[in-house]
Amino acid sequence: MYENESYISFVSRDRSLGPKYDNEIRCSGRTVIVTGANSGLGRETARELARRGGKVILACRDLKSAYKTRDEIIEETYNKNVSVKHIDLSSLDSVAKFAHDILSTEKRLDVLVNNAGLMHISKTRQLTADGFELHLGVNYLGAYLLTQLLLPKLIQSRPSRVVNLTTVSMNKANIDFADFNLAADYDPYNAYPRSKLALMSFTQLFNQKYKAQGVTSYAVYPGVATTSLARGLSQSTISSAVFKPTSLLMRTPENAIQSVIYCCLEPGIEEKSGQCIKDMKVMKWTSELSNEDSLRLWKISQVWTQLDKYRQFCNIPAAQDHVIK
C-alpha cells in the first residue's frame, strides 16, 4: 500500500480494534457538518453524531447515495435532524457555494469534520476542475478553503471544533514547494500522504491562529479501516488477492471513528488542539514541517484557493487576521 512497506505488515501493526469512546455525551443543540458522509468513516461519524442527538449535515458530491444514507441514518437513530447538501471538493466554486449556503441558512456550526478524501485513484496524474493534482485538490485545498470560509460561523458558535482525517503515512511525506502541484514528479503513493501532511500542517497552524478565538482543530488517524478508500488499489500494484484477506485484520468503520467522535465531543481536550490523535491519545509524527514551511504552505493555499475572491462571494468582510504575514 505504501512505498517500501509491505501492506500486510502495515495492516497487522494496526489490527487492534482500538479503544471505544465510552463517554455517552450528547450532541444535542450542536450542528455538525461531515464531508464525504455518504460512505465509510464519514457515514459512520454522521450516524453516531445523529444517534447522540446532533443536527447533522451530510456534505456530499453524490446526492443519490447521500439521500439514501440520510434515510438510513434517520431510520437507525430516530433523529430527523439529518440533512444533505451538495459539495464537490474538487471544485473551488462548489466549495464556495456550499459555504455560502451554510453561512446564510445555518444559525450555528459547532463542528466541521473534514472527512472526505481519496487515495491512489489513478497511476496517472489527474486534475481537479481548478487544475490541482487530485489528492492535493480534494484532500487538502478543498478542505482548506471550506474551513476558511466557514470560519466566521465557527467563531460565532465558539467553542467549536475542526476535525481533519489524516493518515500515518504522512510520516513518509514531505512538501516539495518547487513541485507543489506534482507536475514534474507524480507518484500516486506520494500524492496521498503528501496531501495529508499538508492537512496536518494546516491543523497545527489553524490551532495557533484560532484557538484563542475559541475554535480548536484536531487531526485524527483512524487506523486502517474497511471502507471504499482503497477502491483504486485493485487496479494498481496491490492485487485484490492480497487486499481482500488482509481486510479481515482491519478496523470496522465503527471502531475506526471512535477518535473522531472523541475529537468532536469530548470536553476539556483543548490542550490536544493542533495535534494528531490516534486512539484518543496524541500520536507522535515525524515529518513535521518547520514553522516557516507551514506559513509558506498556508500562504500558497490562500493564493491557490483564491481565498479573498471566495470570501467576497460569501459576503465575509475582509479581516486582517486571515492574512498571515
Ligand SMILES: NC(=O)c1ccc[n+]([C@@H]2O[C@H](COP(=O)([O-])OP(=O)(O)OC[C@H]3O[C@@H](n4cnc5c(N)ncnc54)[C@H](OP(=O)(O)O)[C@@H]3O)[C@@H](O)[C@H]2O)c1
Ligand atoms: N479507511 C482507512 O483505512 C483510512 C485510514 C486513514 C485515513 N482515512 C481517511 O478517512 C477519510 C474517509 O475515508 P474512508 O476510508 O471512509 O473512504 P471512503 O469510504 O472512500 O469515503 C470517502 C468519502 O470521500 C468522498 N469524496 C471523495 N472525493 C470527493 C469530492 N471530490 N468531493 C466530495 N466528497 C468526496 C467520497 O464520496 P463518493 O462516495 O462520492 O466517492 C466518500 O464519501 C479520508 O479522508 C481518508 O483519507 C481512512
